[in-house]
Amino acid sequence: MLEAIRARHSVRSYEDRDIPDEVIRELLESARLAPSAMNYQPWRFILVRSQDKKDVIARGGIFARFASEAPLAIVACGDSKSRFYVHDTCIALEHVVLTATSLGLGTCWIGSFNEGELRKVLDIPGRFRVVSVLTVGYPAEGRYLGRTFLHLFRSTKRLEEIAFSETFGRPLNA
Numbered sequence: 363m364l365e366a367i368r369a370r371h372s373v374r375s376y377e378d379r380d381i382p383d384e385v386i387r388e389l390l391e392s393a394r395l396a397p398s399a400m401n402y403q404p405w406r407f408i409l410v411r412s413q414d415k416k417d418v419i420a421r422g423g424i425f426a427r428f429a430s431e432a433p434l435a436i437v438a439c440g441d442s443k444s445r446f447y448v449h450d451t452c453i454a455l456e457h458v459v460l461t462a463t464s465l466g467l468g469t470c471w472i473g474s475f476n477e478g479e480l481r482k483v484l485d486i487p488g489r490f491r492v493v494s495v496l497t498v499g500y501p502a503e504g505r506y507l508g509r510t511f512l513h514l515f516r517s518t519k520r521l522e523e524i525a526f527s528e529t530f531g532r533p534l535n536a
Contacts (some may be wrong), residue, residue: 402450
């Protein structure tokens with residue numbers, strides 16, 4: 363598992379290659395098995411392969427433009443009747459991300475989307491909210507775009523910067 367976690371990075375350029383149905387089922391199975399508050403399982407996933415719908419996703423914001431070239435976009439929705447729909451849906455989607463990485467696929471979370479447009483184009487019922495969009499595909503060789511300009515300014519924090527013992531700010535070894 364740690365190998366997949368360490369290997370995971372945001373992929374924004376994909377090969378023009380379909381993902382086999384059995385692989386997609388494995389990704390969805392990993393989401394299905396995710397934990398959720400009170401086992402409510404508020405997530406619903408819309409698999410988007412059609413170019414016109416991927417183009418709608420890509421128009422959702424500057425950080426979503428690459429979505430039109432991904433073989434698959436997964437629109438993750440959560441049932442707003444659950445107080446924890448965002449948390450639970452994100453946990454399930456991260457299961458997909460790590461499973462995809464372990465299978466040699468690349469993914470990228472997209473938080474920049476036009477929910478109104480997606481609701482209309484994908485016929486999303488009123489009580490469901492779009493939580494995130496995930497692009498999935500085989501990473502394009504030699505076009506690693508996972509480290510964007512933001513990584514020039516931000517690196518992964520050290521463990522001592524994010525984890526504390528008993529109280530906020532107290533070092534782990536104290």
